[in-house]
Amino acid sequence: MKHSIRLKLVVLLSLMVILTIFLTWIINRTFLSDFYIHSKIKTLDHAYQKIQQICENREGAYLSEDDTVMMERLATDYNIDIYVIDEDLNVYYPAPDNFGKREYNLIMNMIGEYRFPGSNKDIEDKKILKETQDYWIISLHDRTLDSNYIDLVDIDLMDISIMDFFGDNLDDYFDETDDDTVVLIRSNLESIEESVVISNKFLAYIGVLAVIIGTLAMLIISKKFTKPILDLAGIAKKMTDLDFDVKYKGKTKDEIGVLGNSINILSDKLQNTITELKQANNELMSDIQKKTEIDEMRKEFLSNVSHELKTPISLIQGYAEGLKENINEDEESRNFYCEVIMDEADKMNKMVKKLLSLNELEFGNNQVNFERFDIVALIRSIIAASDILLKQKEILLHFEDYPSIYVWADEYMIEQVVSNYLSNAINHVNGARIIEIKLIQMENKVRVAVFNTGDNIPEEELDKIWIKFYKVDKARTREYGGSGIGLSIVKAIMNSLNQNFGAINRPTGMEFWFELDTKA
Structure with missing residues (x-):
């Protein structure tokens, strides 16, 4: 230099x-x-x-x-x-x-x-x-x-x-x-x-030798003084890129040690401040969008809820009337009527909970807590929780041994997104019965993609699957108890985080993806 x-x-x-x-x-x-x-x-x-x-x-x-x-x-x-x-x-x-x-x-x-x-x-x-x-x-x-x-x-x-x-x-x-x-x-x-x-000549020789040895010694000794400074410069450069993980590890109590400790304190305070600013900025952007959407969402919500609750309410009413009038007097038929009523009531309960969760997301009542966490560890925990279901349905799931990848987001919300994608893949897997979860690193971002073998979604309907209560195959959705709200929750979460998401038709199946920031 x-x-x-x-x-x-x-x-x-x-x-x-x-x-x-x-x-x-x-x-x-x-x-x-x-x-x-x-x-x-x-x-x-x-x-x-x-x-x-x-x-x-x-x-x-x-x-x-x-x-x-x-x-x-x-x-x-x-x-x-x-x-x-x-x-x-x-x-x-x-x-x-x-x-x-x-x-x-x-x-x-x-x-x-x-x-x-x-x-x-x-x-x-x-x-x-x-x-x-x-x-x-x-x-x-x-x-x-x-x-x-x-x-x-x-x-x-x-x-x-x-x-x-x-x-x-x-x-x-x-x-x-x-x-x-x-x-x-x-x-x-x-x-x-x-x-x-002779004395002067000897002094000249010794002087030259002393300069050479002294210079080499100073090169070695000076490195001990300049290396901590270069380390601090490297930490400062990473801080300009908003990377606050690297800390100064020197233990000296001299001026350089004091400076290193001050930079560590500054790094922590900057990280906390940026987290707060990003959260505040995200909330501001969400508020601006939601102000214009509240009325429309209210109307749409009432219409969809009315439509979705109509069928289970009719079933419950019909079977309840049948029980009251003793249409079938045998005990087996009465038990069947009761099971239908309980099943439909359970579906209504789950749908109401999802609707409440979705409502909180869309109206901004759900606080978004930005934090830095390992997305690889989160995905592994979700896969482990679904292991029994995967084995029951004889599904082969691929997920490479990725190193830790840290992202900025709300960890609880991202867990819901990954769970919805994986649940959707399990319910729609077909053919070779393979599910693959991939992590694709890009500049300052990482893309999480969940792929399952099976049928494609018509291209003209790809944009509609994120709408509440929309079902591509209503018969199949009804078969596994789907309400058409899961992907709407994904959309609401990704919008609240101001991140990209989507679905892509692949030659052998479907791929759902979303992106997260790896830099603050």
Whole structure:
């Protein structure tokens, strides 16, 4: 992502690391050499004091074996060359037997340069680094060896004439002493400069490696910070699509955790608000439609009820009169008359209940409660309730193993719709005696279709089957006790939910369907 926080964080921290290492390298390159020299001066100070202590314990012309070992350790520890000279300019450390003629000449030239300044023409760029009453520390360049050195020179080694070379007065430094020991210490400055170069080069390598490792580490670490943010962005995007099932599951108590908890609360409140708004909107649409239909529905209802109740009332009246007048005196005939009367009364009772339910739906007295539920689970429960009837009528019912599909509707009303469709299919199944319930997912909707093998309904009558009391085959409807109200109830429910429904003739039977929203 071009503008991701993760990328910005990694780039910013990488730049900070690079800048820090670069500044360290610049400071190192500029001041390390001076700091190294300053540290070397302190080292020469310490070495001078220890050498003086060793020389004060000297007995005889040369150092003892133990003192010589101590001197060698000092030279090794401080990376210096040590020369101890007596008042006659004779070297007694290191012992003359330990070096050859060339080395002896070099030592004498070095001593001579300080005893008689300017005597060695190969020495140049002398510079006093430190002055004390006991010694001077001087930097110089030896053209013969093409090397730079730092020397600690005992003040007793230098002749008074050295003040002409350095342009200074040695009266403040010169000290007559009974000690005939003169110390000269030399340290190679080339090793210092080489160490500085190596240090800077090593720092550069380490810096590059640190930037690479740091960048990789920041990429990994930053993912832990940006992943919750991306999760929250994904949840917010789903909320814009009115999908409130996904929740932030982070358990941290930092700022991101607080934000995630706030989004979860917002999601719940939005879901409740949208449910209420959808219910209110649905009620408003229903009210608008019903205002114009109430009068017509009342007239139609009275007419149909009168027609449907006429037949059972006539039957009840006729058989009741027959019982009263003892037309058939045998007990079997009287029982038959009673059964007819009870059967017709039961049918009238069921029809009245359906009419009352339909009346409530059409007049809006039945509250529509929108909620989100699993349509697959609802269908399975209805199939299970009808299992005994299916087996009795030897009907084979197909319903695939669908995953959960959540819809927005009134669950109780949809249960009535599915039950009516399934009951209608059971009563009209024929031929192969197969019923199939299918779920067809579409954009933001799902279609529930109930198919049964059997006879088709004439195309010109497909629109009429939803009318109250309308019967395509009145003889067959009467046979299984149908009242012609079931599909009218389906129509009233689907209209109250503002959803599509219908019936389709298939080559081998009939299919009834309805649709529901899967998105809020």
